[in-house]
Amino acid sequence: MRLKHITQVIGIAALLSVAGGCSKFVDINSDPNNPTTAQLSLLLPSTEISLVGNMYALNSGTATFVQHTIFTNGLSRYQQQGTSFDDPWTGFYTQTLNDLQSIITSGAAQDQWGYVGIARLEKAYLVTLMVDMWGDIPYSEGTEEGPVNVSPPFLKGADIYEKCLVLIDSALANLNSVAGTSLVPATADPIYAGSKTAWISMGRSLQLKLYNGIRLVDPTRSANAIKALLTDPSKLISSNTADFTFKFGTVQNPNNRHPWHRSEYQGGKSFYMSQSLIDLLFNNDDPRLRYYISRQNTTAGLNNSNNSNGYYGRNPGDGTASPADQSRRSSFGIYPAGGRFDNAAINNLPPANLYLTNTGATGTAKVLAVTDGTGAGIMPMITYAMVKFIRAEAALTLATGDDARISFRDGITAHLSSMSSYAAANGGNALAQTAIDAFAARLVAQYDAADDAGKLNLVMTQKYIAQYGNGMETYSDYRRTGLPVLRTPLSPLNTFPLRLYYSEAELTANTNLGADPGQLQLAQQTTPVFWDK
Template structure:
């Protein structure tokens, strides 16, 4: 990861405000006497920013479905044709055409580094889109006016081949301007690790469709031993701290604005409190440490909502809890938690401030430089890979030690959290103590209980990437969701298509109503 320079800030602004195209920016900065390299060097960050910038809407939706957040209609399982329209249009009018242009131009000019990266980003993007939408335009996308909808399983199968093509391209030759690559700064080695890790992810996702193929593919990748294996290899986007143009994490800009945005999930709070988890102080920040549910003043500041709560919001913008320092670059909660009985637990009051946590807000914001919005968007990380490998060991008998992988995943997650909170890191002794307790639970558990323990820890670690937990839940049924207070529909098996697509694409206009309803109730192909 790297901080964003002025040129990239401008590109991000193009995406942040109205999801408009950055073509004019690229035209202005292209050198007509040497068009190819500048074009590819500008297209690459544009595609990366479009992938991340348009990710937020589907990530918010999934985070509400999977109970990481408590906001919006999907907190009650309700969606419409406009819920994800901006992301759908952003991907099909920005990211995908630019990726295809990168592949075409790079192939013509034999700029194989750009070609390989574009193909890997295309594979990542389409796999994400299939995971949330199922069938969608692929083979004819960005090529014809009314592209047909391809089956999700067929798209997935083609992505395996696309990843192999990308690896071959990267190994032909590699010359990428480091500053144009926001993820890996032109590192071929890291892109190859990403390629292998993405393939591993697709095998895990489809393990119930064809277990033998997934097992064989995963074992081959483990034997190759070139996966994302440290936080330094993470496929993670780092946001900036500029409010104008806006480069801050989208969760920060909405939570730390006067109007706020939804509520923190009390499910997150409860599960972290139940297991004496120090991550609570990093995930949730209390604006008023006396606030309780329903805007009462008899709580400890953890004023959020439970899933499916459809009650109107009172004037509680100054009392509801908000997202903390992780993942959005907000504020670490260093205030007292009165109900903690002593300081023997891993979640304790050692070093905590007394009085209102608003004092902690001011202290951290001005003294330690936190609360800037310079958060992260984890997309495919070391933490995820350790959990994938643990799941594969438990369900496909790949031979790895799932218990060791579980504790490695938790360690990596806590280290990633500490990296965003250098003033208040999670100590090594705390991480070791948490893992010792966790490993004892794992060793005492049955095979079924072990998978449940792994998936619960992954759900906690995936705070900030709800799509990952949405996929996990549909694939494994774990961890169990809390019953909704007042659901408005069935559990959403997939997300609704863009209404604009359904009313303008001639291949689906006549069946659009049934097609949309099927999105709510028909599982994606890999959910067997």
């Protein structure tokens, strides 16, 4: 299913649920000839839905680069094409950004500053994410990046970051100008249900993420900005309930389930699970393996062997053709895709394991079907766990005065607790709090014994594991730090991509790209984003 169709399905289903949740939805407009308020109420959820819906290929492709999963053999071998990320590029510009600008323009004219503030934060989040992925991109304060100008100029990524930092300040001022704690009707905001406090914490956490992301460019500026944010850390995302995540639904017709569930639980499978990630979790007694990966067979193994433990994935960079293994390969589990929780026994666990064990493993593996799992997965964009790991990284590299050790521990426990609560609410098993605390304590002991480089490696490795489901942030982290060390691809066709290929349609239509846009495209593979020093 092409992404534009997926996005339409998500949008229709979600908007139907928005409308159904408000009995007087059609009565919002007292004047049928002046429907501006209703347009804002419709546009805001549309932007949140299209933001996440258009991430499918972007998230899956970058997750392949960092070995979270394997979306296509070509991307696993670092071979991009002009169509690899065409759908998200086009969708972000023609759908999400245009709608956001409409909210900003119309909302300002109506003094609807809650809508304006939220839209500005969404825009800053999305545009800086696009810079992280592509580097230099079209950008303006208005709508010219969309269909109004078919040949928009490309701005430098560093300049766009500066504009977005100003945009965030404006957004926070907009939100703070709204009296009370509620910004918009709850049904018009699928992510935060109109919570003023939550959106402000998202905005300040976005600032934290961006300043940490550019720390190699101007460490003094980053350190000072982060120290200022840490004068009141309670205004950052400070609990799992305040996570900036999008929650998918359970409906099949129209389908609003997590894209990975739709891909793998309803017909033929297009993904392989990354053997690199499987081995990382298995070899480190990490209980998250049962939540991330669901097995269809308890003895299948690498290369479709029949003498392993059912965790049948594919090594990064494996260019061989796929065998007849649709009913044997492992797939996405309960978290974050809303798939099936794997509670079957694992037949070769080390006896010394404490956390990845067969205690209570009473389930069986099965060929996955549309009825397995709920599909009500999540897209984690900025979470409490991420904030804690960012604070740990910044403390170690910028001397922000924060306690890196405590942030490291809190990031681990936050993620395990969030995953456990989600699983328990969606048909899986919860982790005991004692197990979560003990698992975190073991990693803290490793942290205490490590030198500075080892401490940073532990922080980035745990962030890498906790960000499963968001390949985009992990892709940026890896380019900035080189951590964790990834498995060498078996037969790469190119070097590790430092930027994504532009949309082929953009290169064909945009006359501002010079005489040889093909060379610009090829340079994307080896040209660092401005913050990647």
